[in-house]
Amino acid sequence: MRVSGIKTLIKSRKSPTDLIEVLQDIQASYNYLPEEALRKVSEELKVPLIEVFRVANFYKAFSLNPRGKHLITVCMGTACHVRGSRRLADELLGMLKIKPGQTTADGKFTVETVNCLGACALGPIVVLDGKYHKHMDASKLRNLIQNLRVKQTGKGNAKNKKRLRS
Numbered sequence: 001m002r003v004s005g006i007k008t009l010i011k012s013r014k015s016p017t018d019l020i021e022v023l024q025d026i027q028a029s030y031n032y033l034p035e036e037a038l039r040k041v042s043e044e045l046k047v048p049l050i051e052v053f054r055v056a057n058f059y060k061a062f063s064l065n066p067r068g069k070h071l072i073t074v075c076m077g078t079a080c081h082v083r084g085s086r087r088l089a090d091e092l093l094g095m096l097k098i099k100p101g102q103t104t105a106d107g108k109f110t111v112e113t114v115n116c117l118g119a120c121a122l123g124p125i126v127v128l129d130g131k132y133h134k135h136m137d138a139s140k141l142r143n144l145i146q147n148l149r150v151k152q153t154g155k156g157n158a159k160n161k162k163r164l165r166s
């Protein structure tokens with residue numbers, strides 16, 4: 001990663017109160033918060049590095065490790081738990097062969113868990129790339145994953161067909 005890219009993201013924001021906003025922009029651009037970027041933010045915003053890491057660790061929206069192309073979040077809060085979110089998470093993790101917080105070897109999926117998304121009456125809730133899916137069950141979840149895999153394969157096939165034609 002190039003530090004100049006981070007400087008562009010920081011733009012004219014130089015106040016410690018801009019920290020979260022800057023971290024959000026870096027997360028959005030890189031899909032995680034690289035250590036090099038956090039060091040630059042600390043320097044530019046004059047916020048101690050330990051504080052930058054504390055904020056980066058505190059909020060679930062931030063990740064210190066690269067996330068997959070698709071982020072799947074399973075709510076494990078009490079209301080979702082009693083409606084079967086544990087089984088859903090186990091099924092999902094088994095399907096993708098990863099543990100919570102991990103990314104699949106192909107870099108396509110990251111699965112994370114949270115303790116409540118604030119929509120308890122609609123549980124169990126699974127969030128896929130920012131979109132909330134209410135009353136989730138194993139069948140719906142398998143379909144979601146399958147559809148994403150098909151879409152990716154389809155795009156790959158379309159690209160290959162185009163390449164073959166030209």
Ligand code: FES
Nearest residue numbers: 075077080117119
């Ligand atoms: S417990 Fe899942 S949204 Fe509250």
